[in-house]
Structures are given as C-alpha cells and as structure tokens.
Amino acid sequence: MTRLVVVVEKASDWSSYYPSVDVMSAMDYLRTPVGGDDERTHVINLCRSYKYLGTGYYVSLLAEARGHKVMPSVRTVNDLRRRSLYGLDIDDLNQKLTHFLPAGGRDTTDFGTLVYFGETAYPALQDLARQVFEMFPCPLLRIEFERDRVWQVSSIKPVGLHTLVDAQEDAFAEELDRFSRKLWRKPRARRQYRYDLAMLVDPQEQMPPSNKKALKAFVAAGRELGIEVDPIGKNDYQRLAEYDGLFIRETTASDNHTYRFAHRAEKEGMVVIDDPSSILRCTNKIYLNDLMVSRKLAVPRTEILYRDDSKGMKEVVARLGFPLVLKIPDGSFSRGVVKVEDEEALAHAASGLFQHSALLLAQEYVYTEFDWRIGVLNRQPIYACKYYMSRGHWQIYNHGAKGTAKSGGFETIALKDAPPAVVKLALKATQPIGDGLYGVDLKQVGNKPVVIEVNDNPSIDAGVEDAYLGEELYLRVMREFLRRMERKRQGDTAD
Incomplete structure (x- = not known):
C-alpha cells in the first residue's frame, strides 16, 4: 500500500x-x-x-x-541553491504585480509571496506560482520580487515551517491536506501490474490525437501485457514520479504543459513518448524543413517569410509562383495553414499569420487527392493511411466549415500494400528526429513522394488508424513501452 x-x-x-x-x-x-x-x-x-x-x-x-x-x-x-531561474514566464510580471499591489504600491521596490504546494494567496500570481512549483517541487517556497524600472524575480527560497505565523499556518495546513489527497488519492493495496504507465489526456480537447474508444483500447492492451495505463490530466504534474512511463495522448506544443510533462518525465528517468526532443523537433515546421533539406530528403519547394520584409516576400513569390501555401511554424491539424492565389490574398493572410509568429513558411502548392500518413514507432513502420481532402476543400481538415472542423475520408491499408518509396522516405524522415512514435505526412505525385511534415504524437483513432490492424496496433505500442520499461528496470542494458 x-x-x-x-x-x-x-x-x-x-x-x-x-x-x-x-x-x-x-x-x-x-x-x-x-x-x-x-x-x-x-x-x-x-x-x-x-x-x-x-x-x-x-x-x-x-x-x-x-x-x-x-x-x-x-x-x-x-x-x-544555484538559483536556477531560467524558463520562467515573467514577461507580464510587471503588469501582474502592478495590478494587485495596494494604492501607493507603485512606490514599492520589493515584494514577496509564499507558495504552498504551488498555491499562492494572490490570484494574479497563481500561474507564476504554479510554474515555480513545477520547476522546483518544494512544499514551502518564498518568491521575492524587486523593481528597478520593471518587476523581476530576485530569488526563490525554501521556507521553514517554524517561520509561519497563524494565518500562514492555516493556509499551509489547507494546502497540505488538498495536495496529499490529490497526489495519493489512489492507494493500492498491492500492485497487480508489473509497470504503471501514465497516459496524459485532455477530455475537453476538441481534436485530440486519440478518441475515447482508442484510449480505452490502449488501457486494455496495456493490461494484457501487465501494464496499468492510468489516464492523468495537466493538474497531475506532481504525480508523475509514481509511474514508470508517460504516454502523451494530448496535442503537444513546446510552450505548454505537455512539454513540461515530457521534460519532467525524462528527468525522472521514465520512459516517455513523446520525448521532449521529439516535441521540439516536430512542432516547428521551419526546423523540420531545414532538417529534411539538410538530409537531402524530398520536400515541396519552401521559402521562409520574415515579418516586415516586403521585398523578401516579392522575391519568394517570384521563385514559387501562385498558388502557394502559408504556414505558421507550430500549427496542427491543418490549423494556421492558408492557401493564397494572388498577391492581395498573400498580403492579407501573411498579416494575420504574422500576429502569431515572426517567421512563416511559404510552400509551393502540390495538389493530390489524398495525403499518405505512415505511422512509425522505434524506427519501424506500424500503419499506413490515406487521408483524403475534405469535400470541396484543399485540406484534410476544413476549419471554415460550420460547426466543428470537417475532415475528408480515409483508407487504412496493409503496409505491404503501401508504395515502397513512400514507406522508405517516411522512415528516412524520422531517422534524425528520434526513436519515438511519429506520423509522417507525405504527398505522392506520380512515383515521387515528398515529405510534408513529421508529427510527434500522431493520431491513433479507433476506426481510423486501427482499421487494418485492430487491437494489434495498440498492442504494438504497449509492447514498445514494455520493452523500454524492462530495459530501464534492468539498468539500461542492451537488448
């Protein structure tokens, strides 16, 4: 227990x-x-x-x-002790502190707040308190701020329980009770499984990488192999140390909690898919394009657009012509991707997308009826799908459709029936990224495939990617977790 x-x-x-x-x-x-x-x-x-x-x-x-x-x-x-303050999101700290400091606070030059298990008495600083706690998991911390022209964090220090006054003791007791009940709310009389795997999910996500039926299939496959797969959410950060591995089934980004979960899991020595390096490499299309080009892998002709560089934009048009496709570097599920037919549409679309990123990708438009998706796990292909374009639209997902985004049809086939050149290129595309779980999107014009992008955390939906393999697809993923967790337990010895 x-x-x-x-x-x-x-x-x-x-x-x-x-x-x-x-x-x-x-x-x-x-x-x-x-x-x-x-x-x-x-x-x-x-x-x-x-x-x-x-x-x-x-x-x-x-x-x-x-x-x-x-x-x-x-x-x-x-x-x-080393005061490692890197990585804190304090860009809006000045505005937050100025907002809640009492009248006359503008003359204040220093300020501090206690943090109890990631909680603070000041709602305006709650996000910062949570960040600090995630970076430095410590029961009692004091964050000190100082201001010259703007506010900044001057120190983060642990605090002794004996230094608290009455009101602070009450606050600490309340948070200790809340934290301990949340952290250890699942006592186990006896472990029934050889390994415990946390599966990070967001039940409220509109377009998750796995639907509910697929998540249940992962749980069932894990149990068949002696792995207890436990769905967790973004508020379960401190529970990670309870597990042997982390499986992220939530859309990843390098600037949100999914990356922090992956990074923490890796630091804890856990098996993690997606690993933080794969998230960083796959979630930025500019990085991916340079990586593919440096490896001499076939990609559509691509140029980089820079904010406030109208001359450069005209030169890109001259090289690529119209129509072309604009992309923000970190879009997913066809979001942040715009097709433009002329200079006026280009200027309008670029203006909107530059609000989100200082750099954009401009890519030649390659028409195909469908995109290939090759699933790759530990440098081996595991499934092959055709994703057809949404009806009357040039993308797989039509986010302009009424209601939720509409997607086109699909066809899942045996890997042996997929074009060998497509599968071979997909494997080459994942080689410089890692040995995790990826979905490689490719287009094929004639006999020539080109890489569109490599996705970490690829879609595995019940009824779609598993349409050919069925339960075996989920077992393959869980077997890989089992192999890696056993290797960890044996001291990272070679297979």
Missing part, C-alpha cells in the same frame, strides 16, 4: 497542527527505515533548512536511497 510520511526537524515544528502518525522527526526518519516491499512511501520533507550536508539535506538524500518519493528531491535542493 501507499504510505505518506511528513518529516519535521523538531517535534515543536508540528505543535500548531493536529497530531498524526504520519508525522515523524528528522532524526527518527534518518535512524529508522520506513516502508517495506509491499508499500510505496512518499515523503514530504519539512525540515527547517536544506543546506548542503545539513539534516534536511540528508532526509531527502536517504529518502531517495531508500526508494522513497520525496519532496523536495536532492536535485530540487541543489537547483534552488
């Missing part, structure tokens, strides 16, 4: 709270191993200080040595 242990430096540090068998002193924890083979132990380290080689440091260090999940980890303690 799962056991929660709260470690305090001195018994008096817990005197303001209800007594609990889950609370123990640091010395008791260091002297007496807790937990057994049949239970998972999670430790919340509330020592007064985490200084190097101090008591709090050793609590986290020995917790990790004992196989306990501990907060903060030694890595977090070290990162906090």
Whole structure:
C-alpha cells in the first residue's frame, strides 16, 4: 500500500497542527527505515533548512536511497541553491504585480509571496506560482520580487515551517491536506501490474490525437501485457514520479504543459513518448524543413517569410509562383495553414499569420487527392493511411466549415500494400528526429513522394488508424513501452 510520511526537524515544528502518525522527526526518519516491499512511501520533507550536508539535506538524500518519493528531491535542493531561474514566464510580471499591489504600491521596490504546494494567496500570481512549483517541487517556497524600472524575480527560497505565523499556518495546513489527497488519492493495496504507465489526456480537447474508444483500447492492451495505463490530466504534474512511463495522448506544443510533462518525465528517468526532443523537433515546421533539406530528403519547394520584409516576400513569390501555401511554424491539424492565389490574398493572410509568429513558411502548392500518413514507432513502420481532402476543400481538415472542423475520408491499408518509396522516405524522415512514435505526412505525385511534415504524437483513432490492424496496433505500442520499461528496470542494458 501507499504510505505518506511528513518529516519535521523538531517535534515543536508540528505543535500548531493536529497530531498524526504520519508525522515523524528528522532524526527518527534518518535512524529508522520506513516502508517495506509491499508499500510505496512518499515523503514530504519539512525540515527547517536544506543546506548542503545539513539534516534536511540528508532526509531527502536517504529518502531517495531508500526508494522513497520525496519532496523536495536532492536535485530540487541543489537547483534552488544555484538559483536556477531560467524558463520562467515573467514577461507580464510587471503588469501582474502592478495590478494587485495596494494604492501607493507603485512606490514599492520589493515584494514577496509564499507558495504552498504551488498555491499562492494572490490570484494574479497563481500561474507564476504554479510554474515555480513545477520547476522546483518544494512544499514551502518564498518568491521575492524587486523593481528597478520593471518587476523581476530576485530569488526563490525554501521556507521553514517554524517561520509561519497563524494565518500562514492555516493556509499551509489547507494546502497540505488538498495536495496529499490529490497526489495519493489512489492507494493500492498491492500492485497487480508489473509497470504503471501514465497516459496524459485532455477530455475537453476538441481534436485530440486519440478518441475515447482508442484510449480505452490502449488501457486494455496495456493490461494484457501487465501494464496499468492510468489516464492523468495537466493538474497531475506532481504525480508523475509514481509511474514508470508517460504516454502523451494530448496535442503537444513546446510552450505548454505537455512539454513540461515530457521534460519532467525524462528527468525522472521514465520512459516517455513523446520525448521532449521529439516535441521540439516536430512542432516547428521551419526546423523540420531545414532538417529534411539538410538530409537531402524530398520536400515541396519552401521559402521562409520574415515579418516586415516586403521585398523578401516579392522575391519568394517570384521563385514559387501562385498558388502557394502559408504556414505558421507550430500549427496542427491543418490549423494556421492558408492557401493564397494572388498577391492581395498573400498580403492579407501573411498579416494575420504574422500576429502569431515572426517567421512563416511559404510552400509551393502540390495538389493530390489524398495525403499518405505512415505511422512509425522505434524506427519501424506500424500503419499506413490515406487521408483524403475534405469535400470541396484543399485540406484534410476544413476549419471554415460550420460547426466543428470537417475532415475528408480515409483508407487504412496493409503496409505491404503501401508504395515502397513512400514507406522508405517516411522512415528516412524520422531517422534524425528520434526513436519515438511519429506520423509522417507525405504527398505522392506520380512515383515521387515528398515529405510534408513529421508529427510527434500522431493520431491513433479507433476506426481510423486501427482499421487494418485492430487491437494489434495498440498492442504494438504497449509492447514498445514494455520493452523500454524492462530495459530501464534492468539498468539500461542492451537488448
């Protein structure tokens, strides 16, 4: 079963709270191993200080040595000591702080706020507090701000429980209760499966990479192989350490929580698909185009447009001609893609798309009745589909249709029946990206295929991509997770 242990430096540090068998002193924890083979132990380290080689440091260090999940980890303690503030989204910090500081606050030059398990008393700073907690998972943190001309983060420091005043103690107790119930809300009397796999999903997503029936099929395939597949959401970030692997079934982007989940999972030594490198490489079409060109792989003729460069735009038109296709670098499911027929349409479309990106792709228009999609997993093809253009439209998805986006038909076939040149080019396109799960989109004109893009986190919908293989498609994905998790458990030895 799962056991929660709260470690305090001195018994008096817990005197303001209800007594609990889950609370123990640091010395008791260091002297007496807790937990057994049949239970998972999670430790919340509330020592007064985490200084190097101090008591709090050793609590986290020995917790990790004992196989306990501990907060903060030694890595977090070290990162906090180095004040690693990179990666924080603080562009609008000045506006946020100015908004809620009381009258006369414009004369304030420093300010601080406590963060309890990622929560703060100031709603305007909640997003920032959550970011800080995700970067530095620590029960109690204080973010210090300072202002010269604009506000900036001056420091992020752990805080001792013994320093809190009454109101802060109440807030901490409330968040500790909420956090522990959320984090360990699924106690297991005994593990029934060899491995636990988190599957990140968003039930509210309009165009998810897998529909509900497919998600259930992944769960069933995992259980058949001894893997418990547990759907989680974006608020379950801190639960990642409970699992052996992460499977992302939510549309990825390098600037949202999907990337943070992938990055955290990789840092934890988990098996993860999509891995963060694949997300970065696949979600930017400009990067992908340069990568394909550098590998001398066939792609449609493509040029880069730069904001505020009208001369360059005219030169691109001269080279590509009309019609041409404009794309924002990080669009998905045909979003952010516009076909233009003349200079007026080009100027109008570019003006709108440049609101989202400083660079755009301009690509020659290649007409085909359908696009090929070759699914690739661990450098091997696993499925082949034809995606037909939406009726009366030049793309697979017509986002201008009334109601939800309309898509064209599809045909899923055996890999042996797909053109060998298409499959071969798809495999070459994924080689420089990684060994994860990809969907390669290609067009074929005559006998010549060209790569349109490589998608991480490709669509696997029940009734579409599985139309030929059925249950076997989901088993192939889960077998790959099983292979990688077994390799991790065996110490990353060669297969």
